[in-house]
Amino acid sequence: MREEEKDRRRRPRWPHPALGALSGVLAGFASLAVAELVAAVVRPESGPVVAVGGASVDAAPAPVKEWAIRQFGTDDKLVLLLGILASLAVLALLLGALAVRFRQVGTAGVLLLGAAGAATAVSRPDSGGLTDALPSVVGAAVGALLLRLLVGRLPQVERSSASASGSATEETGGRPPASAGRDRRGFMLTAASAAAASVTVGAAGRSLSASRGQDAVADRLRTVLPAPGSPARPVPRSARLRVPGISPFVTPTADFYRVDTALVVPAVDVTAWRLRVHGTGVRRPRTYSFDDLLRRELIERNITLACVSNEVGGPYVGNARWTGVRLADLLAECGVEPPSRGGPADQLVSRSVDGMTIGSPVEDVMDGRDAMLALGMNGEPLPFEHGFPVRMVVPGLYGFVSACKWIRDIELTTFDAYDPYWVRRGWARRAPVKTGSRIDTPKPFARLRAGPVMIAGVAWAQRRGIGRVEVRVDDGPWREADLASEDTRDTWRQWSLPWRATPGGHTLTVRATDRTGAVQTGRRTRTVPDGADGWHSVVVTVG
Numbered sequence: 001m002r003e004e005e006k007d008r009r010r011r012p013r014w015p016h017p018a019l020g021a022l023s024g025v026l027a028g029f030a031s032l033a034v035a036e037l038v039a040a041v042v043r044p045e046s047g048p049v050v051a052v053g054g055a056s057v058d059a060a061p062a063p064v065k066e067w068a069i070r071q072f073g074t075d076d077k078l079v080l081l082l083g084i085l086a087s088l089a090v091l092a093l094l095l096g097a098l099a100v101r102f103r104q105v106g107t108a109g110v111l112l113l114g115a116a117g118a119a120t121a122v123s124r125p126d127s128g129g130l131t132d133a134l135p136s137v138v139g140a141a142v143g144a145l146l147l148r149l150l151v152g153r154l155p156q157v158e159r160s161s162a163s164a165s166g167s168a169t170e171e172t173g174g175r176p177p178a179s180a181g182r183d184r185r186g187f188m189l190t191a192a193s194a195a196a197a198s199v200t201v202g203a204a205g206r207s208l209s210a211s212r213g214q215d216a217v218a219d220r221l222r223t224v225l226p227a228p229g230s231p232a233r234p235v236p237r238s239a240r241l242r243v244p245g246i247s248p249f250v251t252p253t254a255d256f257y258r259v260d261t262a263l264v265v266p267a268v269d270v271t272a273w274r275l276r277v278h279g280t281g282v283r284r285p286r287t288y289s290f291d292d293l294l295r296r297e298l299i300e301r302n303i304t305l306a307c308v309s310n311e312v313g314g315p316y317v318g319n320a321r322w323t324g325v326r327l328a329d330l331l332a333e334c335g336v337e338p339p340s341r342g343g344p345a346d347q348l349v350s351r352s353v354d355g356m357t358i359g360s361p362v363e364d365v366m367d368g369r370d371a372m373l374a375l376g377m378n379g380e381p382l383p384f385e386h387g388f389p390v391r392m393v394v395p396g397l398y399g400f401v402s403a404c405k406w407i408r409d410i411e412l413t414t415f416d417a418y419d420p421y422w423v424r425r426g427w428a429r430r431a432p433v434k435t436g437s438r439i440d441t442p443k444p445f446a447r448l449r450a451g452p453v454m455i456a457g458v459a460w461a462q463r464r465g466i467g468r469v470e471v472r473v474d475d476g477p478w479r480e481a482d483l484a485s486e487d488t489r490d491t492w493r494q495w496s497l498p499w500r501a502t503p504g505g506h507t508l509t510v511r512a513t514d515r516t517g518a519v520q521t522g523r524r525t526r527t528v529p530d531g532a533d534g535w536h537s538v539v540v541t542v543g
């Protein structure tokens with residue numbers, strides 16, 4: 001075979017698939033930018049990436065979620081969104097490359113993805129209805145058109161031979177080099193314009209949703225909580241230990257853990273916000289506005305909140321000063337009776353604006369503990385991340401069975417009749433907080449100098465209170481730590497123990513005993529279904 005002929009045979013008769021792939025990515029990018037802009041107008045949560053992300057969060061089984069929280073902590077949402085974008089990029093590359101030969105497949109693929117995004121957005125629990133389909137539909141339409149346009153401008157397309165022959169070996173020859181060069185410039189120009197337009201549209205969407213968020217931010221800044229009629233008792237000075245590295249008694253809001261499924265933090269319009277109380281045995285169903293709550297007596301309480309996903313030694317526990325209205329009073333006003341007084345409902349289901357459902361025992365909420373609808377955290381209106389304008393806080397119950405953020409609805413029902421969000425995913429129906437203790441200092445794998453070292457941390461047993469904390473070095477005897485004074489039994493207690501560190505590797509272990517005398521069990525369990533058990537250990541090197 002002559003060299004020339006070989007060359008001609010090798011020369012692609014179709015535009016290079018890489019250019020198709022590039023077209024696909026540009027079309028995908030444009031789709032998302034347009035969808036983002038439409039979502040900013042319709043509803044920020046209705047964008048395809050957020051909708052699909054939310055659906056993935058909901059679909060993830062408990063072990064996967066547990067793993068994600070363990071691996072990525074509070075960054076799990078960012079990782080998820082990046083994962084979705086990466087998957088979309090791969091799909092766009094493939095569709096673009098395919099579109100070079102099969103134009104209709106490219107178009108159909110983009111439209112199909114759009115339809116999937118639209119269906120997902122509309123079926124989200126917090127969906128605003130059919131309008132939530134708009135971002136995906138409009139985005140996909142623009143993307144499909146752009147893909148056709150770009151692929152149509154690819155250099156050296158041979159439309160006639162494409163439909164006529166379809167045979168890869170048949171030689172039809174290319175266009176003259178000059179025309180191919182012009183084609184390439186034409187394509188690159190279209191591609192660059194599309195990219196620039198997408199960036200502009202995407203930025204417009206971003207700034208539109210940001211300005212919408214500004215209204216909510218302004219509302220929150222305008223919110224003034226009246227002084228509590230029932231303030232928290234001053235925290236005794238002796239409740240705070242001065243040990244470097246120990247968790248502060250009150251967790252600063254900026255350091256307070258955040259655990260929720262919301263990919264977009266809800267920005268609730270506080271003037272339009274309402275809380276509806278209804279359901280089984282609610283003799284006087286009512287709807288409350290934010291001002292209605294502000295007119296009630298406010299209580300202020302220090303309460304330690306804990307997440308069931310907190311592993312032994314983990315960070316998902318914090319102590320804050322909450323301000324709110326007594327939930328039991330509000331329920332009584334609506335005619336609710338707890339089961340112990342003959343009330344027919346044993347489960348209180350709270351619903352949030354973002355579609356979360358959380359079930360708490362009515363008995364616990366009405367047994368005299370400081371269960372509240374919180375409006376404030378550490379002296380300020382709730383931060384958006386922690387549930388502005390209103391959330392529930394119930395001492396002694398893990399957050400997933402009590403602490404509904406962005407609450408909008410309370411329904412009285414029974415545990416038999418309804419399983420809320422986490423229960424449907426394998427978590428327990430009832431989950432009182434387990435006694436826990438944590439070594440804050442020294443840190444794991446710390447290198448210490450021999451001599452005096454202060455071991456210190458926190459311990460909690462909400463509702464029961466902490467009675468004793470003990471520390472063990474290696475396999476030595478349990479030694480009783482010094483306890484800071486108790487603020488209330490619903491708050492954690494700091495503890496410390498001086499230790500004379502000797503050279504070598506050491507394992508420090510802590511365990512707590514609650515005030516009923518129950519010692520924390522050393523048998524480790526997983527966090528699913530009702531919270532981790534086991535002692536926290538820290539390994540250090542002294543040298």
Ligand SMILES: Nc1nc2c(c(=O)[nH]1)N[C@H]1C(S)=C(S)[C@@H](COP(=O)(O)O)O[C@H]1N2
Pocket residue numbers: 256257258259260261262305306307308352353354356385386387398399400403404405406
């Ligand atoms: N709307 C809503 N409320 C929610 C959740 C959620 O995912 N969505 N998570 C719950 C869980 S599991 C916990 S532990 C607490 C955490 O509250 P924080 O983020 O303010 O610390 O909120 C609870 N309230």
Ligand SMILES: [Mo]
Pocket residue numbers: 259306307308309398399400
């Ligand atoms: Mo949680």
